Amino acid sequence: MKVLYFAWIRERVGKAEEDVSPPASVVTVGELVQWLAGRGEEYAYAFDNPKVVRAAIDRVHVQPQAAIKGAREIALFPPMTGG
Amino acid sequence: MSHIRISSDPIDSAAETAALARGRTDIGAVVTFIGVCRDDEAGEKIAALSLEHYPGMAEAEIESHVREAETRWPLLGVRVVHRTGRIEPGETIVLVAVASAHRQAAFAAAEFLMDYLKTKAPFWKKVEAAGVTHWAEAREKDAEAAARWKAPARDAAE
Numbered sequence: 001m002k003v004l005y006f007a008w009i010r011e012r013v014g015k016a017e018e019d020v021s022p023p024a025s026v027v028t029v030g031e032l033v034q035w036l037a038g039r040g041e042e043y044a045y046a047f048d049n050p051k052v053v054r055a056a057i058d059r060v061h062v063q064p065q066a067a068i069k070g071a072r073e074i075a076l077f078p079p080m081t082g083g
Numbered sequence: 084m085s086h087i088r089i090s091s092d093p094i095d096s097a098a099e100t101a102a103l104a105r106g107r108t109d110i111g112a113v114v115t116f117i118g119v120c121r122d123d124e125a126g127e128k129i130a131a132l133s134l135e136h137y138p139g140m141a142e143a144e145i146e147s148h149v150r151e152a153e154t155r156w157p158l159l160g161v162r163v164v165h166r167t168g169r170i171e172p173g174e175t176i177v178l179v180a181v182a183s184a185h186r187q188a189a190f191a192a193a194e195f196l197m198d199y200l201k202t203k204a205p206f207w208k209k210v211e212a213a214g215v216t217h218w219a220e221a222r223e224k225d226a227e228a229a230a231r232w233k234a235p236a237r238d239a240a241e
Binding site: 083 | 118134135136137139140141143144165176177197200201202203204205206207208209218219220221225
């Protein structure tokens with residue numbers, strides 16, 4: 001599945017998007033964030049406070065407990081500051 | 084009857100408002116909100132803001148809230164224009180223009196759309212100040228402003 005990063009999460013990870021294949025034990029968005037955080041120093045830095053990470057699956061806002069199964073595109077980003 | 088646009092081009096608020104009502108004689112009220120870049124952010128003097136967005140989702144998210152506004156109030160037209168990229172103090176960041184037969188619906192829908200845009204539309208502001216940059220913090224009062232619309236529209240308007 002494709003994962004997109006925005007704002008300071010994108011800067012900390014060092015890329016805007018990538019394809020990832022988490023193991024089957026990663027079921028929810030919250031677990032995906034936890035799994036990503038273990039992929040290296042830059043990911044640990046980007047996801048050091050999972051509580052502030054917001055997510056969208058296929059461009060619709062979701063909660064951390066949302067299932068990632070079947071998702072084409074998962075976006076992870078900080079709280080929005082538009083307008 | 085809605086128009087949603089995200090662009091790095093400067094926003095011409097007079098042209099946007101005129102486009103909303105052009106050729107129409109059923110519109111009795113147009114409320115336009117213009118969000119402008121200030122020269123301070125939380126007490127700090129700033130040089131510019133840079134806005135990043137999630138292409139595709141930002142448009143879809145605004146669109147779904149415009150649809151919701153249309154079910155809550157009798158609207159005759161909506162235009163939402165949001166800028167991205169580098170924006171200097173004094174320049175317009177966002178424009179929300181709402182037309183209706185009467186002012187109450189236009190005022191309420193414009194405020195509803197702005198409150199949701201602030202907290203749900205995927206845009207992020209980076210602050211440029213004294214040669215350094217940092218990401219703007221989300222504000223608790225923006226979340227509170229959006230939350231009050233969860234009550235039925237009639238209650239929220241009282």
